[in-house]
Amino acid sequence: MVVDRIEVYLDGASEPLAVLKEPPYRLNLDTRKIPDGEHVLRVVTHFxxxxxxxxxxxxxVNNYPDVMVLGLDEGSEVAGTLELRLAVGEPELPVEPVRFNPIWYVVASVIVLGGIWAYFALSPAAETVVAQVAPPAQEAQAPKEGSSQAAAGVDQxxxxxxxxxxxxxxxxxxxxNGQGMPPAFPALAxxxxxxxxxxxxxTVKNGRGAMPAVGAAFTEEELKAVATYIRNSFGNSFGPVE
Incomplete structure (x- = not known):
């Protein structure tokens, strides 16, 4: 059946809040203008x-405290302005994907890196990993950021x-610049x-200690490339990776 219009009523009102005639069928319901308490939303679809x-x-409706609830499920408490999506089973109506706020990617990255830092900074076990990977203090150099002194025969x-x-x-x-953040992250310089x-x-492929296996999905060419770069940058000049 083809929908002619959708009328939306609040409680026992004789006049509709809205008459929706074209898809997508949506309306904004501002619950701040509705008294707190029990209500009924009546949706009448005319074919x-x-x-x-x-x-x-x-x-x-419960606008205290001011809690935003998206959508309108049966028996739910709502507050603020709601955007309601009314679907009547028409196959041509598009279904919008859920949008993920990019800020959560940033938050997740901070949490992961913070956890790694906390492990190295606070765990006694990390001292062994640092001792195995970090260079002796007297041999560490401080090259200029981005400097590269690749040995002969290295593919640029x-x-x-x-x-x-x-x-x-x-x-x-x-x-x-490869200086790391000792003792948490050893210097490569x-x-x-x-x-x-x-x-x-x-180390890149399988991880080491608390370091994740960042290169687990790398191809052999990618592993070789990053290893070559590390061995021939930051004051290092160890030549190509065979």
Missing amino acids: RGGGEEIREIPFT ALMEKGKSIYEAHCAACHQA GNPNLKDAQLILD
Whole structure:
């Protein structure tokens, strides 16, 4: 059946709050203008050629405290301005996807990184990991940010690819200049332990201690690229990864 119009009534009112004639059928219900307490929303759907369908939705208005409730479920308490979506089973009506606020991605990232930092900063077990990966203090250098002193034979295209991967997945903890945030995140700058290419590959791919396996989904080429970049940047010059 084809819908002719939808009339929306509040409680026993004889005049509708709204008459909706075109999809998508929506109205804004400002519950701040409705007395607190029990109410009934009556939705009357009129079909072309005659016939109607009536649905009654009981609900409770409680504007104290001011709690926003989206949608209108049976028996729910609502407050503020509501946007109601009225669907009558017409297949051509589009279904809008739920939009996820991008701010929660930022919040999630902060929580994850904060948890990693807290582990390294507070856990005694982290001292072992730091001791194995961090360079001796006297050997650490402080190169200029972005500096690269790649050894001879290093593929510059691979270096550029590795730099992009490092900036996207590693720089948040180890810093753009490779100085890290000791003791939580060991410095990569001037780190003699990075001479061991397999150590870098295994650490990036499988994680180490509290470090997550950031490279678990990397291709072999991506692993090689980021390892090459780390071994030949920040004052390091250990050559290509074989």
